[in-house]
Amino acid sequence: VLDPQRPLPRGLMVWLLVLVAGGWLFLGVLEDVVSADPIVYAGQSLHQVLQHLRTPIGDRVMIVITELGDPIVALALVAAVLAWLLWRRAWRDASYWLAAVGFGELVVAMIKAGLHVPRPDSFAAVATSYSFPSGHASMSTVIFGFLAVLVAPALHAGWRWTPYALAALLVVAIAFSRLYLGAHWLSDTIGGLVLGVAVAIMAWAPLAVRLHEERLRRSLAFEARRGPDSLDE
Numbered sequence: 001v002l003d004p005q006r007p008l009p010r011g012l013m014v015w016l017l018v019l020v021a022g023g024w025l026f027l028g029v030l031e032d033v034v035s036a037d038p039i040v041y042a043g044q045s046l047h048q049v050l051q052h053l054r055t056p057i058g059d060r061v062m063i064v065i066t067e068l069g070d071p072i073v074a075l076a077l078v079a080a081v082l083a084w085l086l087w088r089r090a091w092r093d094a095s096y097w098l099a100a101v102g103f104g105e106l107v108v109a110m111i112k113a114g115l116h117v118p119r120p121d122s123f124a125a126v127a128t129s130y131s132f133p134s135g136h137a138s139m140s141t142v143i144f145g146f147l148a149v150l151v152a153p154a155l156h157a158g159w160r161w162t163p164y165a166l167a168a169l170l171v172v173a174i175a176f177s178r179l180y181l182g183a184h185w186l187s188d189t190i191g192g193l194v195l196g197v198a199v200a201i202m203a204w205a206p207l208a209v210r211l212h213e214e215r216l217r218r219s220l221a222f223e224a225r226r227g228p229d230s231l232d233e
Contacts, residue, residue, distance in 0.1 A: 012208050019201040022194045029191040033117060033132055043186030047120055050180050058180070066177035068170060069136035074143055081147060092207065093150060100203030104142040107199065108135050108192075120182045134184045134192035137175040141196025142203075144170050149204050171196070 032039040067073060078101050085094040117132035129135070148163035155162070175193055178184040184192075 012205065015201050015208075016205065019198055019205070022198040022201070026191055026194045026198060029187055029194070030111075030132075033115070033187050033191070039187050039190075040185070043188075046179065046186050047182060051182055054180065062177040062180045065173050066136065066181060066183070069140040069174040069178075071135075071139075074139055077143060077147075081150070085150075092210070096203050096207045097146060097150070100142055100146045100200060101139075103203065104139055104196065104199040107195065108133060108138050111195075117185075117188070120185060131184055132188045132191055133195050134175065134178055134188040136178050137171070137184075137189045137192030138196040138199070140174045141171050141193055142200045145196065145200040146204060149200075149207075 029039065031037070078097075081097060082094055085091075085097060111133060112130040112135075115130065115132055117130050119131045144167035145164075148167040151163045152160040171193065175189040178189055179186065
């Protein structure tokens, strides 16, 4: 970051700042959950409001949406993307893809096991794990966010925003479905979202740096082949 001989692109610097901000926000939410600060009471109030607003049609729609973040669906998507990357012989992309998913799952599992935050009472009967952070929110952010990073460079410059927009839409919809169905508290989904963003950026940043350095080396090699006279043009 500080080396003038290897300047990083502005976009990467922005994402690194987002990483710092996301980590700070996650720690803030974590502290609020542990100390039962106002976000816990706000989450309880929101939970009660959403449970009173539920309808049979709304339940069916939200169940379909929440299934997009189900571990079985996520595992199938991870395997499909891994097979695609291996078929393209994109070994480095495949390793970062596995690192992002594996690290995300590990962090979520460790935090859940360490805090033992209970699920909302309306969901406790079918709950199989603890509540904070939301695994659906965090892992959908990691998977869809990192997938957008892999897909966007293959698109025309004017359309590279579409994978990110689609990923954000899916992630927000899945996170809201967890709140609507009473599967998580507000703090769970916020914590899961920012944790997922942080993990995705941590996995993507080294790959972005390597790609940037490769482009710099190719540019320098091209200038060297052109010769010193090209500097006067």
